[in-house]
Amino acid sequence: xxxxxxxxxxxxxxxxxxxxxxxxxxxxxxxxxxxxxxxxxxxxxxxxxxxxxxxxxxxxxxxxxxxxxxxxxxxxxxxxxxxxxxxxxxxxxxxxxxxxxxxxxxxxxxxxxxxxxxxxxxxxxxxxxxxxxxxxxxxxxxxxxxxxxxxxxxxxxxxxxxxxxxxxxxxxxxxxxxxxxxxxxxxxxxxxxxxxxxxxxxxxxxxxxxxxxxxxxxxxxxxxxxxxxxxxxxxxxxxxxxxxxxxxx
Amino acid sequence: xxxxxxxxxxxxxxxxxxxxxxxxxxxxxxxxxxxxxxxxxxxxxxxxxxxxxxxxxxxxxxxxxxxxxxxxxxxxxxxxxxxxxxxxxxxxxxxxxxxxxxxxxxxxxxxxxxxxxxxxxxxxxxxxxxxxxxxxxxxxxxxxxxxxxxxxxxxxxxxxxxxxxxxxxxxxxxxxxxxxxxxxxxxxxxxxxxxxxxxxxxxxxxxxxxxxxxxxxxxxxxxxxxxxxxxxxxxxxxxxxxxxxxxxxxxxxxxxxxxxxxxxxxxxxxxxxxxxxxxxxxxxxxx
Numbered sequence: 233x234x235x236x237x238x239x240x241x242x243x244x245x246x247x248x249x250x251x252x253x254x255x256x257x258x259x260x261x262x263x264x265x266x267x268x269x270x271x272x273x274x275x276x277x278x279x280x281x282x283x284x285x286x287x288x289x290x291x292x293x294x295x296x297x298x299x300x301x302x303x304x305x306x307x308x309x310x311x312x313x314x315x316x317x318x319x320x321x322x323x324x325x326x327x328x329x330x331x332x333x334x335x336x337x338x339x340x341x342x343x344x345x346x347x348x349x350x351x352x353x354x355x356x357x358x359x360x361x362x363x364x365x366x367x368x369x370x371x372x373x374x375x376x377x378x379x380x381x382x383x384x385x386x387x388x389x390x391x392x393x394x395x396x397x398x399x400x401x402x403x404x405x406x407x408x409x410x411x412x413x414x415x416x417x418x419x420x421x422x423x424x425x426x427x428x429x430x431x432x433x434x435x436x437x438x439x440x441x442x443x444x445x446x447x448x449x450x451x452x453x454x455x456x457x458x459x460x461x462x463x464x465x466x467x468x469x470x471x472x473x474x475x476x477x478x479x480x481x
Numbered sequence: 482x483x484x485x486x487x488x489x490x491x492x493x494x495x496x497x498x499x500x501x502x503x504x505x506x507x508x509x510x511x512x513x514x515x516x517x518x519x520x521x522x523x524x525x526x527x528x529x530x531x532x533x534x535x536x537x538x539x540x541x542x543x544x545x546x547x548x549x550x551x552x553x554x555x556x557x558x559x560x561x562x563x564x565x566x567x568x569x570x571x572x573x574x575x576x577x578x579x580x581x582x583x584x585x586x587x588x589x590x591x592x593x594x595x596x597x598x599x600x601x602x603x604x605x606x607x608x609x610x611x612x613x614x615x616x617x618x619x620x621x622x623x624x625x626x627x628x629x630x631x632x633x634x635x636x637x638x639x640x641x642x643x644x645x646x647x648x649x650x651x652x653x654x655x656x657x658x659x660x661x662x663x664x665x666x667x668x669x670x671x672x673x674x675x676x677x678x679x680x681x682x683x684x685x686x687x688x689x690x691x692x693x694x695x696x697x698x699x700x701x702x703x704x705x706x707x708x709x710x711x712x713x714x715x716x717x718x719x720x721x722x723x724x725x726x727x728x729x730x731x732x733x734x735x736x737x738x739x740x741x742x743x744x745x746x747x748x749x750x751x752x753x754x755x756x757x758x759x760x761x762x763x764x765x766x767x768x
Contacts, residue, residue, distance in 0.1 A: 233636065233637070234600070234635075234637045235600070235635060235637070236556065237555065237556045237557075237585060237588040237597075238588065238589060240588075240597065241588045241589060241591060241593065244593060244597075245591070254635060254636045254637060255633045255634075255635065255636075256633060256634050256635070256636050257633065257634070257700060257701075257702070257704070258634070258670075258671055258672040258673075258704075259702075260636070261701075261702070263632070263633035263634075264700065264701040265698075265699075265700045265701045265706065266632040266633040266670070266700055266701075266706060267632075267633060269632040269698075269706070269708055270595055270597060270598075270632065273594075273595040274593045274594060274595045277594045277595060278594050281594070310591035310592065310593060311591070311592040311594065312590055312591070312592065313550075313560070313562070313563065313592055314522045314549070314550025314551075314552075314560075314563055314586070314587070314592045314594075315522060315525055315526075315550075315566075316522065316592075316594060317522075317523065317526060318526075353526075353529050353530070354526030354527060354528070354529050354531070355526075355527055355528060355529060356527035356528040357528035357529065357532075357533075383527065383528075384529075419529070422529055422530035422533065423530075
């Protein structure tokens, strides 16, 4: 009996299926454990890739629970490309539907944050502007200036304190208190850096990223919170090498 | 025959699979290691540290690019986006070699991240040869095809793996990558003789040799089942088979593969030194 790759693939991803007929040991008997080597390689190697990619999720769930969850995820959402470094884009949404963790409302956004940090790590290099260039701009022209952001810049907005959760688990920071936080990810050199923004700061950066001028971004942020701290948010962008050009209209 | 005219030569000397945690060690003192292998898929991001490190390494060492995601044995057409990413990497890096596996990994839009086995039939042969033609065309260079580790056989297979590889190389002009640990693992699992495999292998096509560690388990009937795990030192029987093969075909660039539970640099360098001793014992014009 011939075994095509559809049959092989289905049996790899579904442990309830029998070893396909036609896969044999040297005596011609059904391959059994020999086939299970491939099953195991696939699930273990992809679960390991997820564990490397989502260390905070792994820590929050514990090793065992994470591996169980990863096994389910891998079988339901195998990678769509061989770029394993970017595998797991479907994990945040999966976490909202996977019954055993549905009560952990913050998990999906923490996973989005980890995904964004990995994307930032692999993003294209860019040369940031000299901060002096921004200071040198005529204040009159400032509201009309459009800032381009580096390809590594990412924003993850959440109703949960995702930056505090990340730091608590990865950097021994104090226990998180309930608050909505937006994560700004920059990459000054090769290592992504995480900055906690208020929801207003997040709106400011998101507006800039959409190509709108600085004045619009300030207005949008002020509508979220009129105490918005422009200097602090711009400072975080400059320190992170996140601004790559200023265009005056 | 092997085409060594176009790209920088790989010395018939030890190399290792590059791991980022060894970057400083390698730049400081690579010891017996004269070239490095990288997995193509790890350097297909747009930028950042991986690409920057690879540029540094390539200034100092010949690089062999080893693909693990092309799915050359796939029933479906090759993934054109992936082939384009590979062509981009090969284009800017201009490595000394490019190699891939006699295996498949992608089907119906799922990449399974393992080197899955193939039935050795005329239909598989035609498909693999056409995919290799397509790869060599896209890359503008000869590639090497590696013999797999296998854990089972297909009842439908019609030919020996060595005949299959010889014919693929004849039809496409590709070179071969001889993984001696894979020979040992497959021969044990298929209950055949690894020396007979080497004797039947088209050694004149071999452009690179791989050595690595494996894990030992048992199948449903208690027969030994070796797993190509790359997580431990090369075992003595594989070293012996390697020395016999090198004595027969002459020195070839030889890679130590250690991908899981990666040891500190000195351990890896010591494995490379062991292959160096074997390579140095054979005159270059042997075979």
